[in-house]
Amino acid sequence: MHAHRIHIASPAAIAAAAVALAAFGLAGPALAGASSASASSHTITLKNIAFHPAKLRVAVGQPVTWRWEDASLDTQHNVTSTGAARFKSSPTKMTGTYTVRFTHVGIYHFECTIHPQSMQGEIIVH
Numbered sequence: 001m002h003a004h005r006i007h008i009a010s011p012a013a014i015a016a017a018a019v020a021l022a023a024f025g026l027a028g029p030a031l032a033g034a035s036s037a038s039a040s041s042h043t044i045t046l047k048n049i050a051f052h053p054a055k056l057r058v059a060v061g062q063p064v065t066w067r068w069e070d071a072s073l074d075t076q077h078n079v080t081s082t083g084a085a086r087f088k089s090s091p092t093k094m095t096g097t098y099t100v101r102f103t104h105v106g107i108y109h110f111e112c113t114i115h116p117q118s119m120q121g122e123i124i125v126h
Protein backbone atom coordinates (compact mmCIF):
# COMPACT_ATOMS: atom_id res chain seq x y z
CA MET A 1 0.00 0.00 0.00
CA HIS A 2 2.83 2.34 0.78
CA ALA A 3 5.22 0.72 -1.62
CA HIS A 4 7.86 3.05 -2.89
CA ARG A 5 7.69 3.84 -6.56
CA ILE A 6 10.88 4.95 -8.21
CA HIS A 7 10.49 6.80 -11.46
CA ILE A 8 13.50 6.86 -13.71
CA ALA A 9 13.32 9.61 -16.24
CA SER A 10 15.24 8.28 -19.20
CA PRO A 11 17.13 5.32 -20.57
CA ALA A 12 20.29 7.32 -19.95
CA ALA A 13 19.42 7.56 -16.27
CA ILE A 14 18.81 3.83 -16.17
CA ALA A 15 22.16 3.19 -17.80
CA ALA A 16 23.88 5.55 -15.37
CA ALA A 17 22.22 3.80 -12.45
CA ALA A 18 23.24 0.43 -13.80
CA VAL A 19 26.83 1.55 -14.15
CA ALA A 20 26.83 3.00 -10.64
CA LEU A 21 25.35 -0.16 -9.17
CA ALA A 22 27.74 -2.38 -11.06
CA ALA A 23 30.68 -0.29 -9.92
CA PHE A 24 29.77 -0.87 -6.31
CA GLY A 25 28.75 -4.45 -6.77
CA LEU A 26 25.17 -3.84 -5.72
CA ALA A 27 23.37 -4.80 -8.90
CA GLY A 28 20.53 -7.11 -8.02
CA PRO A 29 18.20 -9.43 -9.90
CA ALA A 30 15.78 -6.56 -10.57
CA LEU A 31 18.46 -4.78 -12.54
CA ALA A 32 19.00 -7.75 -14.83
CA GLY A 33 15.33 -7.66 -15.72
CA ALA A 34 15.42 -3.92 -16.33
CA SER A 35 18.21 -4.00 -18.85
CA SER A 36 16.67 -5.62 -21.89
CA ALA A 37 19.67 -4.44 -23.88
CA SER A 38 21.70 -6.88 -21.81
CA ALA A 39 24.22 -7.84 -24.46
CA SER A 40 26.24 -4.69 -23.94
CA SER A 41 25.99 -4.78 -20.16
CA HIS A 42 27.62 -8.23 -20.09
CA THR A 43 30.50 -7.36 -22.32
CA ILE A 44 34.05 -6.77 -21.12
CA THR A 45 36.24 -4.84 -23.51
CA LEU A 46 39.97 -5.50 -23.78
CA LYS A 47 41.35 -2.09 -24.59
CA ASN A 48 44.42 -0.05 -23.68
CA ILE A 49 45.87 -3.12 -22.00
CA ALA A 50 43.03 -3.33 -19.48
CA PHE A 51 39.65 -5.00 -18.95
CA HIS A 52 36.68 -2.63 -19.05
CA PRO A 53 35.04 -3.24 -16.67
CA ALA A 54 37.41 -5.37 -14.61
CA LYS A 55 34.56 -6.49 -12.37
CA LEU A 56 31.17 -7.61 -13.60
CA ARG A 57 28.09 -9.09 -11.96
CA VAL A 58 25.79 -11.39 -13.90
CA ALA A 59 22.94 -13.71 -13.05
CA VAL A 60 23.46 -17.46 -13.29
CA GLY A 61 23.15 -18.70 -16.83
CA GLN A 62 23.88 -15.39 -18.51
CA PRO A 63 26.75 -15.20 -20.97
CA VAL A 64 29.72 -12.89 -20.56
CA THR A 65 31.45 -11.79 -23.73
CA TRP A 66 34.96 -10.38 -23.89
CA ARG A 67 35.65 -8.16 -26.89
CA TRP A 68 39.16 -7.47 -28.20
CA GLU A 69 39.69 -3.84 -29.19
CA ASP A 70 43.44 -3.31 -28.98
CA ALA A 71 44.29 -4.12 -32.59
CA SER A 72 45.34 -0.48 -33.04
CA LEU A 73 48.06 -1.02 -30.42
CA ASP A 74 49.19 -4.17 -32.24
CA THR A 75 48.81 -5.93 -28.89
CA GLN A 76 47.50 -9.42 -28.25
CA HIS A 77 45.49 -10.45 -25.21
CA ASN A 78 43.81 -13.50 -23.77
CA VAL A 79 41.25 -14.33 -21.12
CA THR A 80 42.49 -17.07 -18.79
CA SER A 81 40.84 -18.19 -15.57
CA THR A 82 43.06 -18.13 -12.50
CA GLY A 83 40.74 -19.91 -10.06
CA ALA A 84 39.38 -23.43 -9.76
CA ALA A 85 36.96 -22.96 -12.65
CA ARG A 86 38.60 -23.41 -16.02
CA PHE A 87 38.02 -21.21 -19.02
CA LYS A 88 40.48 -19.84 -21.54
CA SER A 89 40.28 -17.98 -24.79
CA SER A 90 42.77 -18.62 -27.55
CA PRO A 91 46.08 -17.33 -26.17
CA THR A 92 46.97 -14.61 -28.67
CA LYS A 93 43.83 -12.92 -29.92
CA MET A 94 43.84 -9.38 -31.31
CA THR A 95 40.25 -9.05 -32.56
CA GLY A 96 36.92 -10.73 -32.12
CA THR A 97 35.12 -12.03 -29.06
CA TYR A 98 35.09 -14.87 -26.54
CA THR A 99 32.00 -15.87 -24.59
CA VAL A 100 31.53 -17.90 -21.43
CA ARG A 101 28.19 -18.83 -19.91
CA PHE A 102 28.48 -19.21 -16.14
CA THR A 103 26.08 -21.85 -14.84
CA HIS A 104 27.03 -21.79 -11.15
CA VAL A 105 26.99 -19.07 -8.53
CA GLY A 106 30.46 -17.96 -7.56
CA ILE A 107 33.32 -15.57 -8.10
CA TYR A 108 35.48 -16.25 -11.12
CA HIS A 109 38.87 -14.58 -11.49
CA PHE A 110 40.68 -14.21 -14.75
CA GLU A 111 43.65 -12.45 -16.27
CA CYS A 112 45.46 -11.87 -19.51
CA THR A 113 48.58 -14.01 -19.18
CA ILE A 114 50.47 -11.62 -21.47
CA HIS A 115 49.74 -8.59 -19.24
CA PRO A 116 48.96 -9.99 -15.79
CA GLN A 117 50.15 -6.81 -14.07
CA SER A 118 47.45 -4.61 -15.59
CA MET A 119 44.85 -7.10 -16.80
CA GLN A 120 43.04 -8.90 -14.00
CA GLY A 121 39.31 -9.25 -13.59
CA GLU A 122 36.46 -10.89 -11.77
CA ILE A 123 33.00 -12.16 -12.69
CA ILE A 124 30.52 -12.38 -9.85
CA VAL A 125 27.73 -14.80 -10.74
CA HIS A 126 24.69 -14.49 -8.53
Ligand SMILES: [Cu+2]
Pocket residue numbers: 049076077078112113114115119
Ligand atom coordinates in the same frame (compact mmCIF):
# COMPACT_ATOMS: atom_id res chain seq x y z
CU1 LIG B 1 46.79 -8.57 -22.48
